[in-house]
Amino acid sequence: MPKSCATASSRLVVTDASEPSAVPPSAVPKAVAPTVLASGHLHPAILLLRLLDALRKAAVPMVLGVAVQSWWLVGFGIVLFLLNLGYATARYLTLEYTLTTDELRVREGLLERQERRIPLDRIQDLGFESTILRRALGLAVVLVETASGRGVEASLDSLSRADAEHLRDVLLAARANAVANTTTQTQATAEGEPPPLQEPAMLAPEWLVHQSTTGELVLRGLTDMRLSAFLVSGFAASQLADQLGFAQRVAGLGRGARDWLLQFPPLTLVALLIALLLVVMALGVVTATLGNLVTFHGFRVTLRGDVLQRRYGLLTTRQKTLPRTRIQRVTVEQTWSRRLLGLSVVKADSAGGSRSDGEDTTGGWEVIAPMTKLPTAQALLPALLPGLEQESFEWQRGSARLILRTAVPGTVLALVLTPVLWSQAGPVAAFLLLLAPLWALLGLLVWRNLGFALGRDFLTLQHGVIGRTVAYVPTAKVQAVVVRRGPLSLLLGLADLTVYVAGGSPTRLPDLTLADARRLANAIAQRAATAAAAAW
Amino acid sequence: MSGEASLRPEQRLQRRVIAYWLVGGALTTTVLTGLAWFVGRPLLVEHWDKWSSTFDLVLAGACFGLLAITLIEPPLAYARWRYAFLGDLLLMRYGILFVEERAVPVRRMQHVDLVRGPIERLFGLATLVVFTAGNEGSSFRVPGLGVTDAQELRDRIVEARGDGRL
Known part of the structure; x- marks a missing residue:
């Protein structure tokens, strides 16, 4: 037990x-x-660090005091220094x-x-x-x-x-x-x-589970598109606002820059803007790459007995143990750029850690493989979730009515927004009608990427829009299962299934048919109820 | 363990939970609408010169709408609510627009509470709250149970959970 x-x-x-x-x-x-x-x-050497720390804290008033010839300030600095050092020493001693x-x-x-x-x-x-x-x-x-x-x-x-x-x-x-x-x-x-x-x-002897090469880490940085995607969308939004005539109204602040820019011929202007964008993007990519190299330098995962151990870092080195029995969920994540290159990130949620989907906690505590080829990632999984290798998953799809469920709100939105905007901005508003096919396309993409399979001891779920995430949840770790239906889902006979575990955010399976969702929920609940593994 | 077909909760709440919800809802609605109409409205009329009778109508409509929802909601919620305890699973089903069906394995529960508010006590009702380990959505409530029922249900859960041998 x-x-x-x-x-x-x-x-x-x-x-x-x-x-x-x-x-x-x-x-x-x-x-x-x-x-x-x-x-x-x-360790006594910490006193040295504390001394430096105290010096650093006292430096500002002391330097300032000397500069303006105020001995009160210098005295204050000295008192601050002594207090800090005294506190640190007392803490060290006790x-x-x-x-x-x-x-x-x-x-x-x-x-x-x-x-x-x-x-x-x-x-x-x-x-x-x-x-x-x-x-x-x-x-x-x-x-x-x-x-x-x-x-x-x-x-x-x-x-x-x-x-x-x-x-x-x-x-x-x-x-x-x-x-x-x-x-x-x-x-x-x-x-x-x-x-x-x-x-x-x-x-027990220690086995090497995974080791990252510098090349992989560089790739991780290069495909870290969050910053550049943000910039691109920001640029696109500003262009759209400009087209629709909002920009002038917002202006005032940017007017000076605008006038300066407008003195250039339009072609130069466009080239200038694109160059600026490229520079910012390149900067983002470079910082991301460097950041990743520094954080995950020499990333190694080893397994000793039933305990995984990760060591990594260039400036700040980190070492983190993770008992395998505490793993609540393992995800293999691919953003769109990484999916194109066949790369993926492996993460493990454990009880106590909290993060939402796709977001890294500071220091990358939950990362098992910062960047690796998809087959390698999949080969890694049984080391994290023993027993996974014996599973044979029968993948199932969500209901195609999912596309309808996404398309309907999009169409409604387009039909409501277009007349409203037409009265304000004229025929340009017709572009808003594009929302309908866009949302339908979104629904299609979501449906294409959605899949699930319930094995003997594990539930797997695949979801994504352009990128793709595959999550593996041991059914024995399930804390609760919820089947949820909104008004539109009720009409279409669909349901969402949410699986709660003790660590990380809940795993959500959207838009299954009601029968599928209920069947799956029952199966998971019964397995969780009878599962022998009681530790979370 | 029962078969998959029997995983649908059948037990209803005490019927007087409707009255309890009505009273509780009426109290909050009265306070809210009262505040909006007798405090918020005079303040707005005084300090905002664009106030007109249209806004009066909208505000009154919102207040009456809220009141109507307070009156309609409890019977609907009662009609939907089902729960069941199957020995190793606690099941519940509820919701008016958004219908949720929850299943919580007993082995995952951390503790069980009985909560009785002042109005609940007047009606002889109790709410069972079940906690699981986890960050989000880790507590589950079953309202509107008779006191003895609730105690019995809690004792059954504790018993099912308590022996600890799996």
């Missing part, structure tokens, strides 16, 4: 709403008193962490003492992050994440790299033991004797 729900299921809290993580760590009385596995203080077989305790504070206790089975992840300065000093910030949905629960800034690695290894071994203990405990308590304390599990 996996760990996290051992507590949740044995004591279901019946009173008011408290966070899942606030559930008492162990409702089951432990047969073994918790023993201390590791403990320690922050902070102590202890890892026992039950929990991770972080105690700190001089005047205001604080002790944070995080139950072991609630710890979702242990991540490392070190900026370039910390790396030079051999330090790493340890980030403790729980599944509470708040992300980082506690951070230790900073431990030496060796200490940090040791802490993680011990923690992983202790957790593996806790699982073993809960399973043996039931048998042992039946016989009336405490289970033997097991030796810390030997660390």
Whole structure:
């Protein structure tokens, strides 16, 4: 019986709403008193960083003070410096962490003492992050994440790299033991004797799952079209506004620039604008490429036992562990440009992490493969979701009535907007009639990309308009299934199916036929209800 | 586990939930329309010189529309609401324009609450709130249950969830 729900299921809290993580760590009385596995203080070198930090903070008033010959300001700077340094020193001296077989305790504070206790089975992840300065000093910030949905629960800034690695290894071994203990405990308590304390599990060998090449990262940057797409659409919008005669009214601010531009002959003007656009786009692409290279430099995913580990970064290096059992959903994402090139991004949502579709959280915490060829991405999946390789998916399509459902609002919109605009702007408004076929085309594209398949243990879903995203959800992780029908869907006999998991945004299957949606929802719900995997 | 065909919830809410919704809705609507008409309108008339009787009509129409919705909504909502507890699944179906059918596996539930507001208590009703782990849409409500029914349902859920052996 996996760990996290051992507590949740044995004591279901019946009173008011408290966070899942606030559930008492162990409702089951432990047969073994918790023993201390590791403990320690922050690394002394952090004082050096704090010193620099304090200097940096005090620099402005001091420099300013010297410049204007105000000794009050200099004094203020010195006091600020001493206060900052004193606080950092006090924090360094008092902070102590202890890892026992039950929990991770972080105690700190001089005047205001604080002790944070995080139950072991609630710890979702242990991540490392070190900026370039910390790396030079051999330090790493340890980030403790729980599944509470708040992300980082506690951070230790900073431990030496060796200490940090040791802490993680011990923690992983202790957790593996806790699982073993809960399973043996039931048998042992039946016989009336405490289970033997097991030796810390030997660390399994580490396998390389995926490694990014520099070429792939460059491609990731080059196909990062968000900025340029934004610029292009902005330009197009301004041109349209100009055509429709809005621009003059808005003007005022841009009039000066406009007059200056209008002195050029139209051909030069167009060339100038295009050149400007290209420069901005190139700038966007270059920054995106550099940014990606720096963030994901040397990206490596390894698998040790049941725990995935990612290491990456050029200036700030990051190391993040992700237990496979905590994966809620895996997506293979292709934007239109990447789809053309046959490239894709693999991401994994875990309980506690929160992001919406297609959006990266800072630092790329959920990225498993920043950029890789589609077949490689697909070959990667069984390493993330064991058992996926045994599935044979029978892909099904959504209902073609989806096109109608999208086209109808588009047509209505076009028919309403055109007369309104005609009275204002004249026959130009007829262009708005194009909305109808455009929306129909949108519906067609959505329908063409929509597909789903329910295997034995996994639900897969493919959706997109020009790009394409394929999501894999283990049915055992499903928290709730919702079939939803709006007024238009009711008329057309369609329904949306939304699948909720503990991490990330819900997976939505739009516009299935009602019968399909119900059948699928029932099947998923029943599988989730009977699934053996209780850990989220 | 029952077959797939029986996955449709059949149980209805207590009929007096209509009265409860009416009272609750009437209270909020009265406060809202009262505020709009007796506070918002004089203020606008005083400070906005373009105010005309057309706006009066629109405002009055909106107020009466709101009132009408408050009166029509509860019976319709009651007619649609169904729920069922199948031992390992909690099912619900509700909604007037947008119809939702939800299924929550008992094993995924984190805690179960019973909520009773002051007006609910007057009518002897209770709302069952079920929480799952997750960021979005992680709580599910079943309103308009009789108090004993609600307690029984909660106890059944806790029992189904409580043994913890899977």
